[in-house]
Amino acid sequence: MRQLLSILTPMYNEAAGLGEYFQALEAALAPLDIDYEIVCVDDGSRDDTLSLLKQHAERNPRIKIVALSRNFGKEAAMTAALDYASGDVALPMDADLQDPPELIAAMLAKWREGYQVVYAKRSSRKTDGLIKRKTARLFYKVFNRLSDIKIPEDVGDFRLLDRGVIEAIKQLPEKDRFMKGLFCWPGLKHTVIEFERQKRAQGTSKYNYWNLWNFALSGITSFSTFPIRAGIYLGLTVATFSFLFGLWVIFKTVITGVDVPGYASLLVAVLFMGGIQLFFLGLLGEYIGRIYKEVKNRPIYLVEDEIGFHADKAKTP
Ligand code: UDP
Ligand code: MG
DSSP states (O other): OOOOEEEEEEEEEGGGGHHOOOOOOOOHTSSSSEEEEEEEEEOOOSSSHHHHHHHHHHHHEEEEEEEESSOHHHHHHHHHHHOOOOSSSEEEEEEOSSOOGHHHHHHHHHTTTTTTEEEESSOOOTSSOOHHHHHHHHHHHHHHOOOSSOOTTTTEEEEEEEHHHHHHHOHHHHHHOOOHHHTTTTTTSSSEEEEOOOOOOOOOSSHHHHHHHHHHHHHHHHHHHHHHHHHHHHHHHHHHHHHHHHHHHHHHHHHOOOOOHHHHHHHHHHHHHHHHHHHHHHHHHHHHHHHHOOOOOOOTTTTEEEOOOOTTTTTOO
């Protein structure tokens, strides 16, 4: 039996580039010695994405659609795609042709050599602005310093995943899904190929700096508890110093008597400590919010419609 490759594509308002995407993708997939399915998750698009998808699915039955009931975000849409994929191997790809389909053949070749994960790493970030480049660098540095699970730098969701890896990821029940981290959690045998990432073919990125900041925060707090533990060390350090300072003040009062100055330094110390306390309270809130989200145990996404899946394959989350 021929093996099956599942292409997984979350789509949010991607109507403008859809035709171009399928054309490039199908051209790259046709010559490969593998069957394929393209699992498209419509993440509650407000444009014509879904109706266009239906037209394409009629033209090519290998195009399958999972329509979510509203916009759940890319990470949830990707989770849906993983749940619906039935391939021996899967490849998440963005709908904007920033992940070049021409790379699929090389990635499959690596998979056939026995690698279970093949990362596609951006060889440069030329298409990104200076701020994006610097902040991305900083994020990977901080994340990998704090988390037990290391994520490779400049690798997006574009990576080939063997069925074994998919099954492992599906066992991770968390509601807050930082896919970059979850994809790395199973470990297993992996390799890297490099590519040059192009600019978006159509439309604009769905992420601004505020989204990216929240994304980074969610990633770090999902994979590390160091930020709240840092409070212990900071608190201990400050307490030790203030104890020593107190001893010194007593000593000084005994020797030279009482003096009044110190208003400025007192205010600085109080405000500084207040700031640090608020910071760690906020951090605590972040983790408690996360616990709250897990405890509620709501489904990660809700499917409104599914097209192209066999009745026995169709799953509900
Ligand atoms: N996307 C999605 N849901 C969202 C936001 C984005 O499914 O809420 C999809 C989007 O349609 C695209 C992919 O995620 O296929 C990557 O989005 P984008 O190109 O905007 O991100 P960037 O390339 O800037 O990281
Ligand atoms: Mg993009």
